[in-house]
Amino acid sequence: MAEFLGNFTERDMRDAECLELRFSATSIPLRQRWRNNGLSADFLSDYVICFFPGEDTDSAGRREAAKSAVSYIANELLENAMKFTHAPSEYPVTIGMHLDRNQLRFYVTNSVDPEAEKDLKAMIRRLLTEDTDELFIKQLESSGEGRGSGSGLGYLTMINDYGAELAWKFEPYEGDSRVMKVTTLVKLPI
């Protein structure tokens, strides 16, 4: 039975343009894998600019803005997925990018440590219900004073600086009650 937080749209594999990448989160140490996050994010951002043709200044500006947004969002999503995946269960991390006329949708799926699930959902509920501009400053100031870790800053930046809408789906892996599968959806207007 799935639990949804936020306005979650299921991925539609009939979407005209979509690209999915899949990684083993545990085959090499995190530190070695970290560099691949940037490579993957840059690959996705280079791929997406094909859909922004035109040589005029406006088109070039839109293209650069889209490229920058995709690179940041994909990088953050992969960093979070790699950091928080439940390594012992060895489920892969996947990232998918779906392109509609006016929107890009990113779906990142990873396993989540049962110990961390409650805190993750609490953080998500704050993101979805509180003023995210104020929450961003509060998170920074409390971590600057040593009272917090700055958790959620990546998601807050996506919402505040890039106008993204976020949602999550929690569901069990089939036949496995050890861990939950979480899919993070980011909708980016373009």
Next chain:
Amino acid sequence: MEIIQKDYQIRYDPHASTVICSGSFRLTGDEYASITEILNAAADAKPCELTLDVTALQFLNSSGIHTLSKFVLRVRGHNTTRVTVRGSSKYPWQHKSLVNLERLLPGLRLELE
């Protein structure tokens, strides 16, 4: 004080009261510790004016945003220094995300060339 790596560089020039960050900062939270040391040294020198030059900083992940924000808050805590952040409109992320530093430190000057 400086760190020079293949993908990123940071240099603090105490005579010019300037910290220059360039390249792409995609580090883990822990890896920012050595960068934080350099930023803290710049803040703790308590000059009247301090410049953070990110004109050649192509990418900054959220842990990096966090690190620069903590630097600005440290300067704010000293209450001795006026900060100028020099960036570039060539990199769209700077226009979107550096404005948050102005909110953390009223009086911070943001110049995007």
